[in-house]
Amino acid sequence: MVVDTGWLTEHIRDVPDFPLAGVMFKDITPLLGDGEALKFVVDTMADHFAGLGVEKVLGIEARGFIVAAPVAYRLGAGFVPVRKAGKLPWRVETEEYALEYGTDRLQIHADALRPGERVLVIDDVLATGGTASACARLVEKLGAKVAGLGFVIELEFLNGRSRVEAYDAMALLTYG
Ligand code: AMP
Numbered sequence: 001m002v003v004d005t006g007w008l009t010e011h012i013r014d015v016p017d018f019p020l021a022g023v024m025f026k027d028i029t030p031l032l033g034d035g036e037a038l039k040f041v042v043d044t045m046a047d048h049f050a051g052l053g054v055e056k057v058l059g060i061e062a063r064g065f066i067v068a069a070p071v072a073y074r075l076g077a078g079f080v081p082v083r084k085a086g087k088l089p090w091r092v093e094t095e096e097y098a099l100e101y102g103t104d105r106l107q108i109h110a111d112a113l114r115p116g117e118r119v120l121v122i123d124d125v126l127a128t129g130g131t132a133s134a135c136a137r138l139v140e141k142l143g144a145k146v147a148g149l150g151f152v153i154e155l156e157f158l159n160g161r162s163r164v165e166a167y168d169a170m171a172l173l174t175y176g
Helices: 006-011 035-049 063-075 130-141 160-164
Strands: 013-016 024-027 056-060 078-084 092-099 102-109 118-126 145-155 169-175
Touching: 006 035, 006 169, 035 063, 035 145, 035 169, 056 063, 056 130, 063 078, 063 118, 063 145, 092 130, 102 130, 118 130, 118 160, 130 145, 130 160, 145 160
Parallel strands: 056 078, 056 118, 118 145, 145 169
Antiparallel strands: 013 024, 078 102, 092 102
């Protein structure tokens, strides 16, 4: 079923030159602050990945958490945080990744996923794909399987999809 998501654009704020000159930041806080839009995003994403037997939903710090947790609830799955290096208290696995603006490291608790578990990865924006592909590698390092990747926004001109083409990746809104 094709779902009309275009109306969500009125809840996305474009912030030029944040956090660096030349970056057009897609601010989803107006969307998160609107009950109808937030419910629509969570329900549409959960519906898209329903039936795949998702057992864990992995949210990427920090905006990814906000969508991933209610999607996990809707799917009857667990929620797993992936965080910037040094934030998780337990034993971790680490992956390096490149952002649209800079590089960093992401970590997951080493015991957060069981081998063979089906995992849905969620973030707010797919830009260059560095973050999402690092998360997919973390999932696979723990022996689990990426069941899909879900984003509120895809910045198509940054071609992030090419870095996650091995997976079922969906975005609610695409900016060309
Ligand atoms: P990337 O690794 O290049 O795909 O970048 C994706 C990550 O960086 C996501 O966690 C986003 O929250 C953030 N991000 C990158 N570019 C933007 C942007 N233009 N607007 C908002 N968030 C962005």
